[in-house]
């Protein structure tokens with residue numbers, strides 16, 4: 001018997017994985033998870049999985065029609081700049097319901113010293129004006145704007161090594177993958193005498209310990225704001241996304 005509802009989950013996040021796990025056994029429901037294909041050996045969600053871009057919004061619309069998709073959940077990362085816009089356009093073209101599942105952003109609390117920026121060029125300019133010892137908690141593809149800083153010691157933490165073509169005058173590379181413990185974040189900031197931390201507002205609890213450690217030490221946080229998203233139905237957690245799917 002054909003599934004009554006066929007959901008496309010645009011994933012690549014913990015939320016996308018958790019939603020696929022939660023929906024896989026619901027009767028009358030078929031799910032397909034989509035990954036961009038950036039990671040060599042990705043952890044695969046249960047159920048059908050497709051990997052790679054669709055070819056823009058029109059390619060996605062064609063895929064939705066071909067596969068008989070009846071609803072879309074955009075669970076891509078808050079800093080995935082393009083996919084949400086493509087999903088909104090394709091859902092509109094095909095006439096499908098679309099839900100955005102996005103974990104809440106972090107907000108500054110008492111004691112925080114945040115400077116919010118829209119891009120890394122702004123962050124680099126702020127650092128050049130007043131920083132001496134900087135912790136960059138960024139992805140390896142995001143480091144180029146910081147390569148020309150002078151008179152600043154950089155501690156770069158990323159999952160994979162920076163591009164060999166990038167030259168940093170004074171940098172230490174720390175290869176590590178979250179989640180990170182508070183005591184380890186405290187130790188890193190203290191042992192390197194960090195005065196500025198640079199990160200993006202990913203939200204969630206896996207990587208927020210660095211913010212508490214920065215607060216305790218009076219470290220300035222240069223925080224990249226989230227990019228804009230289309231105005232669609234939106235929920236903040238997987239349980240609310242399950243409720244949306246059940247109500248379809």
Ligand SMILES: NC(=O)c1ccc[n+]([C@@H]2O[C@H](COP(=O)([O-])OP(=O)(O)OC[C@H]3O[C@@H](n4cnc5c(N)ncnc54)[C@H](OP(=O)(O)O)[C@@H]3O)[C@@H](O)[C@H]2O)c1
Pocket residue numbers: 010011012013034035036038051052053054055056057059060075076077079080081082083084086
């Ligand atoms: N950016 C981050 O910081 C970050 C962090 C953790 C995980 N991720 C995950 O990594 C993926 C790529 O991130 P990004 O920043 O490159 O996104 P992006 O800027 O929004 O997407 C760029 C292009 O990659 C393809 N794409 C993105 N997500 C896809 C998906 N789930 N399934 C199929 N194609 C997808 C689309 O290609 P077409 O136009 O050809 O369809 C899209 O136009 C996303 O799925 C995201 O959830 C990103």
